[in-house]
Amino acid sequence: MDAFTTRCSGLRIPRPSIPNATVELQRVHLHTGVSAYIPESIYVNHGPVNVTDVSYCVVSISYTHTHRIEVVNTEVWLPTDDMWNGRMMGLGGGGFYCGLFFENKRAMLGAVGEGYAAVSTDCGRRLREDNADWLLDRPGKVNLHRLEDFASVTLNDAAVIRKSVVESFYGRKPDHSYFSGCSQGGRQGMMLAQRYPDAYDGIVASAPAINWAEILVAGYWTQFTMNQLDSYPRYCELDYITNMAIESCDDLDGVHDGIVSDVDACDIDALAMVGADVPCGEETVPLSTSAAIVANAAWRGPTTKDGVNLSAGVSVVSNLTNDFSSQCSPNGICSGLPVIYSSDWIRLAIEKDARFDLKTMTLDMYVKIFNESVEEYKSIIGTDNPDLSKFSQRGGKILSFHGLVDPMIPSTNTRRYYEAVTEMDPTVQSYYRVFEAPGLGHCWSQSGLYPSTIFDDLVAWVEKGQAPPSLLASFTDATGVKHDRVICPYPERAIYNGHGFPCSLDRLVLQQRPDL
Template identity: 45%
Template sequence: MAALQNTLALHNCSPQAIPYPTVFGAQFLSVEASLVQNYSQYVPSQIYPNHDSINATNLRFCNVTVTHTHPGQNDTLITQVWLPIAPKWNERMQAIGGGGWVAGLFYVSFAGMAGAVAEGYAAPWNVNLYALQDFASVSLNDAIIIGKSLINSYYGQPPKYSYWSGCSQGGRQGVMLAQRYPNALDGIAASAPAINWPELFGGMYFPQQVMNEMGSYPHPCELDALTIAAIKACDSNDGLADGIISDPDACHFDPYSLIGSTINCHDSNTSIKISKAAAVATEAAWTGVKTSNGSFLWFTPGYEANLTNPQSSPAVTECSTNGTCTGQPQPLGMDWMKLFIKKDPTFNAFNMTRREYEHMFHAGVREYQSIIGTSYPDLTEFRDAGGKMIAYHGLADEVIPFRSSRQYYDAVTAVDPLVHEYYRLFEAPGLAHCNGGAGAYPAGTFDALVEWVEKGIVPETLRATAPSNQSRILCPYPQMTKLNSSTGDEVGFESFYCS
């Protein structure tokens, strides 16, 4: 039997056995297929969002790569699908999202594809997108159509169910599929989605803009100290002292109250005083992007977010041994202003006035919102197609402000008050961007989505576990997780309820 399966796998896993898919407006350039055997990879949940960690061992799959173009657009798109060798296929497809400016086929999506194949899913995705429109939406639908076609060609049947799993850029891609291609998928896990793309990327630079205007850049330990103080001040608002803020709306910590306080900077083993510049920069990262007259433009991360992570935070500074510090803006925000708005890679953002920054912010929204904004609130076609969507968003997300997900969910609710029947957003206190931080991570998000789609089991809560092994439930927005006053010393899933 095993010999027969190997023979069939080798025969089916060849370019000659796989016809070109049919995608309107596309011209296919090539198809490649190769049999992969004994492939193993440990896939931690940190790079497999919506899932628990999985140890993928001895995988056998057909790696199919299809290249196509849209004539007249001078673009090239590559779709790769990993097809588990029968009988390991579970008759489903799970498409894996990208991150940042990467659509897919980088280390995170490769890890996600390995995890998906280990669970029996066929897993497609795209890369090499030379046009923003392809990146924003067109390639997403192409990938799903191609994935389904290749599955049908290889197994002789289409997938019974088709899913999407992504976070950040991958979350935005999932939401875009629900908006523009409502019939493409049965279920979408679209966590911490980078929707409202122009506002997100324009706002990402705001704390740096504020520091530039002051001409003063506080030491990272000052910002860290203010973050710790805010968490300590607001931690117990929910009745549980666990080092996280469960109700950010009830937190009103004043960073100016600690100006002049002495703190110890552990990295340099020196004592310094918290400066006014630190309070101003921290307030900018907590209370939103503001115009020169104080009007609100967009959201910033909030009290819990790590503001000084060099890889992802918006208020990063770098200090020399003599104590002089400079701002270190994130490349994502800088590239947005230089390449997409100013279209000048030499543009110097450090000298912008607040008015110039406002013009930059609005210009990005005007030019790109309709292409990649991903903020269209009418999901009734996705609802009518029977689709289901789940998202979680960490309240300590340092990259994508959690209030952007709230704002979108409220906008969808305004169109359809019954949104809760097919789309649910879960807020995760203390959780950083997609994962990490002190908060609890809902590893079973994707499994909950599958149960909702296939068995009609509504996800009333998500179970989540923190690095400290403390467990809790997450409640669907706008409900909040409340501590049961009758609980004892042990705090777990049963210690909470939704209100």
């Protein structure tokens, strides 16, 4: 029996000491000869990884916090000594799951395949537990302990656990510790930087679900608009509107390639398209007024009856049929298809009633629900504190990308947060940079500019002091041709200047490039 196999034993790895918690169970498993292909769509913030014949030790910790009954599970995956690169990687979750679901574990395998020790946690949320059982103690009462664990507490617990386990297993501390996440995982990364600045040296927090209490209610706005109209546009109508917006604004960055880089300059009113012929399956239908109203509502975001914006809308080139559209039967009858995260949050966290009928909402009720969500939960899971001074002072670095066509979390939210940090600290670019990715959807999509090197760029920044002036990315156009581009740090943007796409604050298109 070799030394690694011997060390991969529950008897050899002491139980970690977790603040205000008791370890109930510690299990250790040895995995040998594991091979798998991990695509970048799973291993977000990274490129694809071919894991080949790797062995690693999995340490599973189950614990409870003092005076609570919820069991939290955290796992640390430890590669062999000859494969370990001396670094640690925490991996975040997605949706209403904190971590340790199937895709997350595949991402952990990708990390191990690259030589990292990896850690993730379920935050006390059981994998097959529905949202009602997770959020509600009973009708009328939210389980705030569980929400606090999910929002922040267990994220720091996982950092404490991995420090203890790694040092016990390898006999030394990791040289550097990093966190990688997108969406919910991006929010987790920002929460760690804001509340637990000593947990990680570097964080990639992409498409972060900050302003949680706002974006979940805002995510129901388009569906609410359909309900108010009692009209549910077909997919083909909303897709047509999006395609027309892309076509109208494609040239704003100086090149016609199917990707809109200068979204801010894209000024579109869907009502101007009403009556246009829309290909819809084997027939052509006129674009309806209701489809135009729904598109405009999605772009603007939720508003009061006086027209005051409550939250940002999606960009005019976002895919409106991705998450909040309608289902249509062959006879053309359409019905609403709400975003499950938003509808469940309103029912469970705000109304505290799993049977609440969302279609009964009036505009006054919607605004009231929006405000109640912010008032009740911003302090718990808002994750939008712009004070990153403690994280920056200890030398921490943050990189973040956000797709400009993200249909789930408007990229404007990340931009506004970054601007708030900048207002507090004009030196923000010395430790935190945000990159707006043209054409990219939520976290990863086949189209658009996906920065697969962002995590490696973070490592170079932390360990070598090499701040990335831009991120490399590429996309394949409709003709199958691959194009290499850069993504610029906000507020810069890449505009074709007759020779290439340099990052610049200048919005002027110096020279139009012929169609690709």
